[in-house]
Amino acid sequence: MGEHEIPTCLLRSGKRPPLSPLKEVNKVLLLTIPYEPVVFGIKINAHLVLEYLAFFIAFRYYVYLRNKSTDTISANNRLSIIIGAIFGALLLSRVVAFLENPVLHAEQGWLYLLNNKTIMGGLFGGLLGVELAKKIIGEKQSSGDLFTLPIILGIGIGRLGCFLAGTKEFTYGKETAFFLGIDLGDGVPRHPIALYEMVFLLLLFLLIRQLQQREKCWPTGSFFKLFMVSYFSFRFFMEFLKPNSYFILGLSSIQYLCLICLLYYRKFILRGISYVAKKLYLL
Secondary structure, three states: OOOOOOOHHHHHHOOOOOOOHHHHHHHHHOOOOOOOOEEOOEEOOHHHHHHHHHHHHHHHHHHHHHHHOOOOOOHHHHHHHHHHHHHHHHHHHHHHHHHOOHHHHOOOOHHHHHHOOOHHHHHHHHHHHHHHHHHHHOOOOOOOHHHHHHHHHHHHHHHHHHHHHHHHOOOOOOEOOOOOOEEOOOOOEEOOHHHHHHHHHHHHHHHHHHHHHHOOOOOOOHHHHHHHHHHHHHHHHHHHHOOOOOOEOOEOHHHHHHHHHHHHOHHHHHHHHHHHHHHHHHO
16 A cells, blocks of 8 residues: 555445645635536636647737847747647547557547647647757748747646646646545545646746746757756656556556657756756855
8 A cells, every 4th residue: 555545444444534734725615626616607627728728828929028128039930830730739639648558548539639738748749849940931030939838827827727627637746645635526546646746837837937048148948948848857757656457568658759758858857956056065
């Protein structure tokens, strides 16, 4: 039995551990997970609404940042880069989602496969789409820094939708007796990994925003690389808290994608380690 798992005797007896702080907050807010408000007799999919809202707000924030900055990439080339990112994200987000459990997903219809997607595949697919688009148009400059904060903001809003969806979306954690465990709709306390991720993204947003204001000498593209390395490292470890059922050599498909991404950025990681080591040596 894992360190934080609920004892079998408690589950069989119907007894539950004391309510977690997050559960107490839910009671105060009268919030039921999954959260599906009814407006004018119509049940609203809060997750879907927040997903669209995430795209809209992230894009508007990107436009705001672009207008404030001096973008050395032309408007036409920037548009080509965005198109490359969109197509890459659309493709790989669905491929990686399918690989999370290909045996199960192969039995589903085409509509399910088209709607099933993951942000991890979207991010890495978007990265590959951008690099391909830049090669086609001959753009040599790094283009990711301007997208970094809007992407983090968009993912954070989307994760709120994932949390409100509860166990209806596969963004919940394993059963747990940990004090942050919360009932996400199936009557079982689970790790609210969507909330864990929101906290991580908030801290990462503040860190990168602070670095952008202070570290003016960093090479172009460094902040986007920092985001990708940090986020994919975080998600690698979060996967151990998810109730995955399909593994290859003990790891999920998302974890293999995380390792591929870290390998892709190996030079940046090694430079970062060297930079930190020099800073510590000077202290």
